Amino acid sequence: MRLRAAAMIGVLAAGCASQHPSAPVTDRTARSGAPQPPPVAKVTAPTPRTLSDEHYEVKRGDTLYSIALEHGVDYRELAQWNALDDPTRIRVGQVLRVKPDESRGVQIGRANIGARVESRPLDAPAPVVKLPPKEPSKEPETVQNAEFMWPAKGKILAGFAEPRSKGIDIDGRPGDPIVAAAAGRVTYIGSGIPGLGKLVVIKHDNGFITVYAHNRDILVKEQQNVARGQKIAELGSSDADRPKLHFQIRKGSAAVDPLRYLPAL
Template sequence: MTVNSRRAGLLGLLLAGTFVLAACGTGPSSAPVEERRTSVSRPVMDPNTVAVKQPPGFENAGKVGYYTVKPGETLIRIGLETGQNWKDIAAWNNLAQPNQIEVGQVLRVTAPVVAGAVAATENGGVVTRPIGSSSIASTQVQPGQASSAAARPAATAAAEPAAAAAAAESGLSWIWPVPGPVLAGFDEVKNKGLDLGGAAGEPVLAAADGRVVYVGAGLRGYGNLIILKHNNTYLTAYAHNKSLLVKEDQAVRKGQKIAEMGNSDADRVKLHFEVRRQGKPVDPLKYLPPR
């Protein structure tokens, strides 16, 4: 073998080795690594299926004897709107903090029937009187039981003046709380009672026998306010007073001085006087005696 042949063979070996090394450098180990993970399917939470917290008592919404709290309302306001003592409402609903009620909450606003209720038969009808409430429980007349008003001869009832008839229906004897003039009459939307004129410090009298269920200034628009409960049906409210002379749960007699006239939360000295029948404002002129 000549020197040239030998050199050519060595050169061929070197080239072959270079190709081998190059081939090794371009193999799988130098290729970019693609990380592949097995995806795990997880449930996606649909916001429409998230449980919404319901307000207390929501299951009783719309039922007779229950009341749904509206924005801005307090237990005092609810008591006035339903014709109940706010303390009774707190007790019936086991409210440890009466001021902590929420919009949409459903409250019981009639006395629950409890064990030990007294049943009596009157004129063939059963009258149930729940026990255990500080207010007088309502009397429910069964079908076919005539009320005392309906039992009177129709001609006699028609002959009575409107105020006398309403007073007779209420079972109460009424007087004017102040002698001053009527500044503004009753309107179901604009004025839920009478605005009566007078002088600052003038006595404000209880319009009928009753019990004090609220004393204070916690009801916006009423100033220094007194609310009296007269029976299961009727409340009266006395607003804008200068001073309040009675306490809650105190029994008062018709004509008793309960406050002094003022202009608290009002543009002038006046008494705003309301009569509420089962919580609904009614025209006081239908109950007060003619002047």
């Protein structure tokens, strides 16, 4: 009896085992078919361009006229140095030469064919040439001998505050006369510099430049020589919030405070 009972228990256990098979184990971490994310590319910041003081990289908002004014040169020279046929065609990022190329040497002018030529044997000593006495070197131009005069009559609305303001603003009525602060040559007239309206630029001796902005009307032409006190424009409000003259004095490329050079009021 005990043997039969044991046999029956074994048969029942085997039947239960066959009815509940064990579930297969799946590794859900391994996804061989899933796409892998691309590797992150390492981005390096662009290396800033280093230029000599003879070159300038055009920035947004620049014009050839504004670049010429900021570097104290004539825009015609700037166009010539960079072989620009059209002064309006410059692009952001373009590198321009803002000083003459000294490596090209000195231009030789036309020889004086009519000059008298002295003939002498090759072995003859060269004649002694007496040089004129050397003049004492002149001192750099000071405020007193610059001889600038006020270009307009009116109270000062805003003073020199570089870099925000590179000159002074002088109050006035539309049509008031604007005169040249010193004798010189007109190098630019026009509206090619944003924010300055109708503009006159005059080049003077000793590297000085004067700027007259926001005019209503311009009465001179480019390359015209003007005298100190000569009327060159009429006061206006072109590209300005009110009638006024914005007046600058520059020593080369550097803007200086006009009040240091104008007579005391």
